[in-house]
Amino acid sequence: MLKIVTVIGARPQIIKAAALSREIRNNHTDEIREILVHTGQHYDTKMSQVFIDELDIPLPDFNLGIGSASHGVQTGRMIMDLEKILLHEFPDYVILYGDTNSTLAGAVAASKLNIPVVHIEAGLRSFNKTMPEEINRITCDHVSALLFTPTSTGLNNLVKEGFSETTTKPFTPDNPGVFHCGDVMYDNTMHYQKTAFKKSKVLDKHDLNGEFTLCTIHRNNNTDDAQRLNTIFSTINELSRAHKTPFVLPLHPRTAKAMEELLESSVRTKLNENPYMRIIPPVSFLDMIVLESKCRLVITDSGGVQKEAYFFKKPCIILRSETEWKEIVDVGAGVVTDVDRDKITEAYTHFVANTHSSAYPSIFGDGNAAGFICQTILDNK
Ligand code: UD1
Ligand code: UDP
Numbered sequence: 001m002l003k004i005v006t007v008i009g010a011r012p013q014i015i016k017a018a019a020l021s022r023e024i025r026n027n028h029t030d031e032i033r034e035i036l037v038h039t040g041q042h043y044d045t046k047m048s049q050v051f052i053d054e055l056d057i058p059l060p061d062f063n064l065g066i067g068s069a070s071h072g073v074q075t076g077r078m079i080m081d082l083e084k085i086l087l088h089e090f091p092d093y094v095i096l097y098g099d100t101n102s103t104l105a106g107a108v109a110a111s112k113l114n115i116p117v118v119h120i121e122a123g124l125r126s127f128n129k130t131m132p133e134e135i136n137r138i139t140c141d142h143v144s145a146l147l148f149t150p151t152s153t154g155l156n157n158l159v160k161e162g163f164s165e166t167t168t169k170p171f172t173p174d175n176p177g178v179f180h181c182g183d184v185m186y187d188n189t190m191h192y193q194k195t196a197f198k199k200s201k202v203l204d205k206h207d208l209n210g211e212f213t214l215c216t217i218h219r220n221n222n223t224d225d226a227q228r229l230n231t232i233f234s235t236i237n238e239l240s241r242a243h244k245t246p247f248v249l250p251l252h253p254r255t256a257k258a259m260e261e262l263l264e265s266s267v268r269t270k271l272n273e274n275p276y277m278r279i280i281p282p283v284s285f286l287d288m289i290v291l292e293s294k295c296r297l298v299i300t301d302s303g304g305v306q307k308e309a310y311f312f313k314k315p316c317i318i319l320r321s322e323t324e325w326k327e328i329v330d331v332g333a334g335v336v337t338d339v340d341r342d343k344i345t346e347a348y349t350h351f352v353a354n355t356h357s358s359a360y361p362s363i364f365g366d367g368n369a370a371g372f373i374c375q376t377i378l379d380n381k
Contacts, residue, residue, distance in 0.1 A: 001030075001031065001032070001033055002031060002032045002033070002092050002093070002377070002378065003033050003035065003089065003090075003091040003092050004032060004033070004034050004035070004091050004092060004093045004094070004095055004118075004377070005034075005035045005036075005037055005085070005086065005089055005091040005093075005094050005095070005110075006020070006021075006034055006035070006036050006037065006094075006095040007037050007039065007082065007094060007095070007096055007097075007102055007103070007105075007106035008036065008037070008038050008039070008060070008097070008102065009038060009039035009040065009041035009042065009066075009078070009100060009101070009102025009103075010041050010042050010098075010100040010102060011042050011047050011048070011051065011282075012097075012098060012100075012185075012303070012304045013097040013098055013100060013102060013103075014038075014042070014048060014051040014052065014055075014057065015051050015055065015185070015188060015285050015304075016097045016098065016120065016121070016184050016185060016188070017036070017057060017095075017097065018051070018055040018056070018057050018188055019184040019185075019187040019188045019191070019369070019370040020034075020095065020120070020184065020370045020373060020374065021034060021036070021056075021057055021058060022056070022191070022370065023370040023371055023373075023374050024374060027371070027374070028374055028378070031378055032374065032377075032378070034058075035061045035062075035089055035091065036057070036058055036059075036060040036061050036062075037060060037061065037062045037063075037064065037082065037085055038060035038062070038063045038064065039064045039066050039078045039081075039082070039102040039105065040063055040064050040065040040066045040067055041066060041067075041068075041074065041078075041100060041101060041102045043065070043067055044253055044282075046281055046282040046283075046284075047252075047253065047282055050284045050285075051284070051285055054284050054285060054286055055188075055192070055285060062085055064077075064078065064081040064082070066078050066081070071101060071132060074101050075101045075104055075105050075108075078101065078102060078105030078106075078109075079105045079108050079109045082105055082106060082109035082110075083109045083112075083113065086109055086110060086113050086115055087113065090113075090115070091115060092115075092116070093115070093116050093117070093118050093145075093146075093377060094106055094109075094110035094115050094116070094117050094118065095118045095120065096110075096117060096118065096119050096120070096140055096144075097120050097121055097184075098120075098121045098133075098137070098303075099121070099124070099133035099134070099136045099137035099140070100133070100136060101132070101136065103119075103136050103137070103140050104135075104136040104139055104140060106140075107119075107136075107139055107140040107143050107144070108139075108143075110143075111143035111173060116144075116145035116146070116171075116172065116173065117140065117143055117144040117145060117146075117173070118144065118145065118146045118147075118148070118373070118377060119140050119141055119144040119146070119147050119148065120148045120184060120373060121137075121148070121149075121150055121154075121183075121184075122137075122140075122141050122144065122147035122148055122149050122154060122158065122178070123141065123147065123149040123151075123153075123154030123155055123156075123157045123158040123178070124137060124149075124150075124151075124153075124154050124157070124303075124324035124325075125137070125138075125157045125324060126320075126322050126323070126324050127322065128321070128322055130221070131221075132220070141158065141161075141163075142161075143173055144173065144176055145171050145172050145173050145176055145177070145380075146171055146176065146177050146179070146376065146377065146380065147163070147176055147177070147178045147179070148179050148180075148181050148369070148372075148373050148376075149178065149179070149180045149181070150180075150181075150182060150183035150184075150185075150186075150364060150365070150369070151180070151183070151325070151326075151327055151363060151364065152180055152327075153324075153326050153327060154180065155178060155180040158178050159178075163176060163178045164178070165178060169379065169380050169381070170380055170381060171380050177376070177380070179372070179376060181365060181369045181372040181373060181376075182364055182365010182366060182367070182368070182369040182372070183307065183364040183365055183369055184369045184370050184373070185304060185307055185308065185311075185364075186307075186311060186364040186365055186367055186369065187365075187367050187368060187369050187370050188285075189289060189308055189311045189312075190311075190367045191367075192285065192286060192289055193289060193293070195286060196285075196286040196287075196289040196290050196293075197290060199286055200284075200286045200287045200289070200290040202283060202287035202290050202291060203290060203291075203294060206246075206248055206278050206280060207246070207278075208246060208248055208278070208291075208294070210246070211245055211246075211296050212245060212246040212247065212248055212294075212295055212296065213236075213239075213240070213245055213246070213247045213248070213295060213296055213297055213298070213299060214247075214248055214249075214291050214292060214295040214297075214298045214299070214300075214305075214309075214314075215236055215247055215248070215249040215298070215299045215300065216249065216250060216252065216300045216301070216302045216305050217232055217249070217252070217255050217300070217301055217319065218252035218254050218255050218301065218302065219301040219302075219319070219320065220254070222301050222319060222320075222339060223252075223254050223255050223257075223258035224258060224262075226262040228339040229255075229258055229259070229262050229263065230262070230263060230264050230267050231339050231341055232319060232339055233259070233263060233267050233271060234267050234270070234341075235341045235344050235345065236249070236277075236299065237267070237270050237271055237274055237277060238345075239344070239345065239348050240274060240276040240277055241274060241276060243348075243352065244276065245276060245296070246276045246277075246278055247276060247277055247278065247299075248278040248280060248291060248295075249277070249278065249279045249280065250280050250281065250282050250283045250287075250288070250291075251279055251280065251281065251282065252282060253282070288305075288308070289308070292305070292308045292309060292311075292312045292314065293312040293314075295314060296314070296352065296355065297309075297314055297315045297316065297317065297348070297351045297352070297355070298314050298315070298316045298317070299316075299317040299319065299344070299348075300316065300317075300318065300319065301318070301319040301320050303323075303324060303325065306318060306323065306325050306328060306334060307325055307328070307364065309333075309334075310325075310328050310333055310334070310360060310363070310364070311364070313333075313356075313358075313360045315333055315334070315335075315351040315355060315357065315358070316328065316333060316334040316335075317334070317335055317337055317344060317347045317348060317351070318334050318335065318336045318337065319337065319338065319339055319344070320336060320338060321336065321338045322336060323336055327363045328363075331358045331359065331360070331361060331363075332357050332358040333357075333358035333360060335347040335350075335351075
């Protein structure tokens with residue numbers, strides 16, 4: 001029986017972990033035992049527990065309860081506590097997702113104990129090291145034994161950094177195996193789509209049964225910079241009024257806090273007086289699937305939401321200066337506008353007039369990335 005420890009912590013990692021947990025439960029209970037460790041990086045009910053309940057993820061075996069802090073303090077505490085658990089459990093593998101501080105902490109704690117790391121969502125690069133996530137993902141990739149990339153761009157990035165596609169097993173940190181297997185979030189989105197439409201009442205609740213635009217904002221360089229934050233909110237406010245279209249924005253707690261501290265009162269007043277603006281608490285994943293599939297277009301700085309917009313064939317305006325999901329832009333389904341009022345307005349006008357301006361070719365796999373990952377781990381002998 002293979003013992004694995006899966007580390008989760010931030011919202012998207014909890015959702016991603018559902019795919020592999022489901023695969024283990026359905027097909028590998030006699031071969032793999034998964035121990036789930038939640039670092040507690042995200043802790044509000046709507047940022048954590050809601051996904052565990054809704055997506056049938058087993059209750060975490062350990063919750064470290066680390067919470068929010070500066071990067072050093074948060075990551076340091078996670079490493080200390082994860083080390084204790086890993087020394088006690090000594091698993092065959094540690095599974096890490098994405099690029100958060102929980103990912104970095106898991107990579108440091110496991111690799112220093114010579115426990116092989118499996119990195120899911122490996123190889124993504126923004127080529128912008130001012131982004132905390134870029135540092136986390138590069139570090140994690142370079143100590144991993146098994147790396148699973150969701151896109152061919154991810155695989156190519158790893159090859160450019162010296163990883164080889166032709167290594168043979170057994171794979172170790174010094175002889176890593178890299179695999180392009182598709183995206184576990186594509187698995188999940190397809191899996192939960194039917195349930196989402198059965199269970200979610202989000203459209204009725206927020207009066208969104210006509211055309212609407214979906215926005216999410218949480219990237220630290222957008223929330224913590226007063227000028228960027230005010231430009232984003234004044235621009236979406238103007239767009240929703242000009243197009244007489246509801247804009248729904250499930251608000252990340254980081255953004256809620258930043259708005260209290262940094263939003264100009266004139267922008268706040270305009271948002272409050274705008275009948276088209278629906279700024280709502282974070283929603284569940286099932287609600288999010290319904291919003292993504294029913295909206296006209298998406299405006300976001302989220303990595304996950306960019307992809308899910310694509311899964312549902314919705315154009316996406318990306319409020320960043322670059323994206324790791326380069327394919328979305330290459331096929332014309334996404335536009336990188338950064339926080340530039342004119343570029344955002346131009347992209348919005350373009351997409352409203354040309355909703356089907358991309359063919360949305362298949363980029364993210366066949367919906368069975370988790371199956372491939374489990375089998376590859378089992379075969380690594
Ligand atoms: C983190 C990840 C980011 C990911 C995002 C997903 C890092 C460095 N960043 O960013 O890559 O895209 O999660 O959502 O790991 N807060 C709450 N309640 C919570 C969680 C957070 O109020 O349950 C507030 C706190 O004020 C906290 C702030 O949000 O200081 C930021 O949280 P943190 O986990 O540090 O980073 P995120 O911005 O959420
Ligand atoms: N998400 C959600 N509810 C929300 C906002 C996002 O369930 O209110 C989901 C979204 O569908 C995606 C994931 O959270 O699966 C993305 O997380 P986030 O945007 O926080 O982080 P990122 O992907 O940028 O790291």
